[in-house]
Amino acid sequence: MDRNNWKGWLYLLPAFIFLGVFMIYPLVDVFVYSFEEGYNSASQSFFGTGWYNYSYVLHDPYFLQALKNTLIMVAVTVPLSTGLALLIALGLSSIKALRNLYQTVYFLPYVTNTLAVGLVFMILFKKTAYSDGLINLLIALFGAGPIDFIDGPYAAKMFVMCFYIIWVVLPFKILILTSALAGVREDYYRAARVDGTSRARIFTRITLPMISPTVFYLVITGFIGAFKCYSDAVALFGTDLNAAGMNTIVGYVYDMLYGDSGGYPSYASAAAILLFAIVLTITCINLMVSKKHVHY
DSSP: HHHHHHHHHHHHHHHHHIIIIHHHHHHHHHHTTTTTTBBTTTTTTEEESSHHHHHHHHHHHHHHHHHHHHHHHHHHHHHHHHHHHHHHHHHTTTTOOOHHHHHHHHHHHHHSOHHHHHHHHHHOOOOOSSSHHHHHHHTTTOOOOOOOOOTTTTTHHHHHHHHHHHHHHHHHHHHHHHHHHHTTHHHHHHHHHHHHHHHHHHHIIIIIIHHHHHHHHHHHHHHHHTHHHHHHHHHOSSHHHHTOOOOOOHHHHHHHHHHHHHHOHHHHHHHHHHHHHHHHHHHHHHHHHHHHHOOO
């Protein structure tokens, strides 16, 4: 038995080495950098340690704007995308003949390049000197004036950003939820219909509890993915996200490392650790909530 245990640990050794080198070590390294004040990557030197980097980041208006943008995106896109995906998945599950065709159609945006989808969105929403964009043409049919969604008011830009994120993540969630719904035993539905149970009660008492682990998985991964959002903002508003007022926390970290104001790994590390702490806190809250509402 002991020999078999050693063989099992030996098989797992490559995975442990990979995780240690590419995940645990970088995380520890970033944590150390976040406390080194005035770190210079060229000379590998710093002039002190302390909480200054965190204080600087938390008082930086660019970071506060990025934090605000990220929190709004998370609060809007995660529940909306999950709810819409569940509704569409329920509709697809009731269509037996063309289910596979519709699943393929809904999944196409997910396999399309993110920047390509962002370019299409920018063309649809952007107001130029030559055209108001297709969306503004539709708005004009209702008697409303043109809105500059890309370079205009903050609310309009945030609307496009959230709409774009939902559009991108929706196909994956639909596919996962459709598979989960297909795994619910038909016997439960037959028994409920024999008892005269309404559709709404069947959904809340049978369907939702049975697929709750899948819904919980999508919510957790949705939160993590939304907090890591960066390429979506670049696709819509370009690389100068601070000027557009649409930067994210990941974008702030990137700018501190490689942007025009780059060369500050200590500040970037502090921002990365703050992002890690936020995501970890929200994940732990979701795990505690799941103990009452997720049924395995």
